Amino acid sequence: MVQVNWTFHAKDDLKAIFQYISKDSKRNAKLQVVRLKNRTEILKTQVRSGKIVPEINKENIRELIEVNYRIIYKIVTDNRIDILTIHHSARNLTRRKIE
Numbered sequence: 001m002v003q004v005n006w007t008f009h010a011k012d013d014l015k016a017i018f019q020y021i022s023k024d025s026k027r028n029a030k031l032q033v034v035r036l037k038n039r040t041e042i043l044k045t046q047v048r049s050g051k052i053v054p055e056i057n058k059e060n061i062r063e064l065i066e067v068n069y070r071i072i073y074k075i076v077t078d079n080r081i082d083i084l085t086i087h088h089s090a091r092n093l094t095r096r097k098i099e
Helices: 008-022 026-044
Strands: 003-006 061-066 069-077 080-088
Touching (some): 003 008, 003 026, 008 026, 008 080, 026 061, 026 069, 026 080
Parallel strands (some): 003 080
Antiparallel strands (some): 061 069, 069 080
């Protein structure tokens, strides 16, 4: 089974998502964070289940989609994946430095 490592940046993204949504509903904010975390569970057994991020176009940088969010991850080794960022799909990814 592959180890899924959440980077500090990705954890900060989750906190920011929670804070933003919780302005309207703490319940919905918590549910969204849980959904995002649960979405990454597939990576433990299916490392390449995500598609290559078009803006980066590297084989080892991939993404999973969960509603309006792009969960961008890096295949570090055969046994480890790093979640790099959680990015809202309405925002421009090319302005961010990812890797």
